[in-house]
Structures are given as C-alpha cells and as structure tokens.
Amino acid sequence: MKIDQIKKEFPIFDEKIQNNDLVYLDSANSSQKPKVVVDRINEFYTKQFSNVGRSVHYLAVAATNLYENTRTSVQKYINAKDKNEIVFTKGATEALNLIANTLGQSYLQEGDEVLITELEHHSNYVPWHFLRKSKNIKINFAEINDEGEITLEEIEKKITPKTKLISITHLSNVTGAILPVKEITQLAHSKGIIVVVDGCQGAPHLKLDMQELDCDFYAISCHKMYGPTGLGVLYGKKKWLEELPPYQGGGGMINEVKKDRISYGELPNKYEAGTMATAQVIAFDQSIKFLESIGIENVMKHEANLVEYGQELLQKNNSVKLIGNPKNKGGVLSFTIEGVHPHDIATILDEDGVAIRAGHHCCQILHDKLNIPASARASVGIYNTKEDLDQLNESINNCKKIFNL
C-alpha cells in the first residue's frame, strides 16, 4: 500500500496552510476528505439534485435510488443483517440521543441502571443524564485502570441486578484504548442487558462486523470516516428499531395522518423524519468505496505501525507524558508536557503546520479522573506517515525550547 498515492487523493494536502505543508494529526476530531467524496457532492448538486422519497419525477426517483444505495453499502460494510437496520442521522451525537430518548420513552424505568465508562465522550453521557433527570435512572461508571483501559472484569464488577443497559465507546478518543466490545456484549446479553456502542472512533479504524459484535446499537460519525459533515449512522437491531417509538415527528416518517390518529412509517423511514442530508448520504457511498479500495486490514496495519512509532518517539522525549498505555490501542496519542499548557502546545505546533487538538476532547470525566484540566492529542488517519510523527516530535522540541525546558 502506497501512502503517498493515498495522500494524493486528498486535495487538502496540496494546499499550503500558513505557508506550511499540512501535518494533519486531528483525524479523531474529523478526517480530511478524499477528492471522490468532494466531487460527488458537487456532481449531485450540479447534475442530479432532487429531494428523495417524495416525488415521482425522474430526478426524484434517481436520487432516492442513490440514497438507498448508500444504505446498502453501509449495511454491507458493517455486515448488518438487514438494510433496514441502517438509519441515517445528523451525526453520532444524534444517533446516541435517538437511542437514549426512545429507550427512555418505552423501555427504561425509574430506578434502572445504565452503565457507561469514564472514557465516554460527552455525547455518550449527556443523553443518559437527560434520563437521569427525567426518569430517575441511575448512571454508573466503569473505571479505567492505570493503562487507561476498560477491562471486561471491571464491567462485570459494575453490573448490578438493576443494570439494564451498557453504553460504551469502541475506541477511546483520548487514551486510544480499544474495548473488548464482543466479550462485553456476550456478558451483557447473558444477563439480559442491552449494549450500545459509540463507534465514532471504531468505525474509521477497525473492522466492523455487527453480526459478530452482536451489540444492539452502534453509532457512527461519517465525518470521521472520510465522509461529509452533518451525517451519522445509527445501526440498531431490527427487533429494537421495530419495537421502539419514533424519535422525531414530521414528514417522511408517517404512514397515515388523520385529525384523530397518526400511524408511523416502516423502517427505516420511521427514524428519518424531514428532509435528510441527501447529498451527504449519497457522497458517503464514496467514502465507503474509498475505504474498501484500501482494505480495512491495510488501514489497521498502517495505523498500528504509526501509533507504535509515535508512541516510541514520544516516550523517548523527556518531559512528554503520554496518557494511557493500553495494550490494544488505536491511532490516538494524547499527552501533556510538564510546564506547558496544552493550548500553548497546540498554538506553537500550529505555527509549524502541525494540526493537533488541545482541550478535554469532550471527555471531562476522564480528565477529572486523570487530574488534568486538558491534554494535547495527536491522532492519525490513513494519510499520515512516519514523517508526520517526526515533525510532531520536532515541533514538540521547539515548544520545549520556547518554554525553556
């Protein structure tokens, strides 16, 4: 696999960013877009645009078919059993809110317990907090170990007879820990507990097989998967999506509307109220094709090499402290430098064209646990090279110099 070739497919790397070549190490936040995806959006709007699922004219039918093609592509990509288990949302955040809201309406009862982890992104905590407020459910937290991992044993320890649902990230956007989702699901199901997975970081970087993972729900963020913004995917087992009530009401999600009664549409329309992110959905098909053309095994191998290389570099760099050291680690390197605030690090690195993120990365619970207000995070994607990580290290050294370290 030639990374140089792959990188050429991303037009942004032809740009000078403040006179620098771009060293983009912020893919956990959002990935860059290959030309095929950008072009597809343009092509759809210029040559094929129509709203989907409404009219019977030629363009509307063609657009609807394109839209549904992406659903089928996603189904195959994540090996879901049924096309109707794929619901488009505005993002992973909306997918998680949809799950919490509908389970809250019809499944979770006062006093029930939801088990999440200290690694969770706010979008996999706040929606459950809403239910804590409105339905008096209880939220428990599985705790990280010293390596920044969540183990199966820890999950087992935190399950109580009242645990009704476990909602966990597939891959931590801070420590990079990959959670044993399959094993956790097996354990949970043996106790009649539902499993929700925040797959934002898993989907772009890991092999996905819903039937093998067997989780009940899986949330995907398309903009982190070389796809457009404003789009997410909710995978849900058919029996759940059929059983649960709708989330939003409006056009497209109904069957029959009368003054005294309303019946709802079938899956997946039931969960796709209103005009959807049509162009994004249609372009996302290209993201999947792009990933398929590289092969997820190759993606995983490349990124694992990068992380190992980056980890070694940063471990050798004194005054840099890596956050977490999980055995099973995805492409995320979060760190602090003693004596330099992460925001100062990010500003100084930015001057060299090195784009990283600084802050709490929407994981305040985790940062509180680690007793730090913020951290710096470099995260990789398919277009990154070892040279990018060398540049990261060099810019970190420059930062240390400025701060007289």
Next chain:
Amino acid sequence: MNLKELYQEIILEHGKNPRNLRKTEGFNKDAKGNNPLCGDNVHVYLKLNGQKIVEDASFEGSGCAISMASASIMTDLIKGKNEHEAKEIVEDFLGMIKENPELKSKYLSEDEKTKLMCLSGVKQYPMRVKCATLSWHTMVSAFEENTEEVKTEN
C-alpha cells in the same frame, strides 16, 4: 508576527510565575470565570477601600501561559485604581486585543502599556483571544457583583 513575539520573556515569566496568585484576605468583591473549551478557570478577588480604590487584587486558577500571564499583569496594574478607572482600562485592553493598534487610556502608565502590549500577539490567534480576556471579564463581573460564572466567548 511570529511565535517568539507571542511567547516573549514577559509572558513566559508571568505565565510560569504569576503575580498575585493567591486569595486576598478580607476581599470584598470576587467572581469566577471559566473557559469551558480549554479548561482555563480563574477566580478573581478584589479588596476595595472606603474610597472605592482597589487596595489589593489577586486570583486563583489554572490555565495556559496566556491566561495566567494576563491575569497576573492585570491584577498587578489594577491596584491603586478606582472602579471607574479599572473599567476604562478593561475596555481599553479588550479593544486592543480585538482590533485597536494601541492602548489609549490615560489611567495607564507607559510601563503598564508596554506590559499589556505583550499580549497583543494573541490577535493573530483568534482561538486564544479568550484565554487573554477571561480574567478581565471576570474582574468586571466582580466589580458588578455578578454571581454567575463568566463564560468566555471570544
């Protein structure tokens, strides 16, 4: 503008060893500020005497070099000023950080202006402007006895 100009001696010096990083004993005005995006937080304390003159100013909190240096310089130069003067200085500072090329307030000495101008480099870094302004907004809030925490939006 380059980084060296932003992270000058004086910013590093104040950022690493902030002045007045403590809680004023017998303070009579205080307010909290927080920059949720970055995790910077600051608690400003003021002690005004009978003539409404700032006898002492201090702060507690944590944050980046820019926010710490800004709070440090601010608490230093606000001592001895009255509320009216302090507020004019805040206006002047915020104006400078956003757009004005220089400081104009007659209540600032040349030396104080020079110190404050060290922070002017953040203009080039829009995301960092709120780091520099957090403690200033918080001080205004203390004067006005707002109990709500200040949240910076640029």
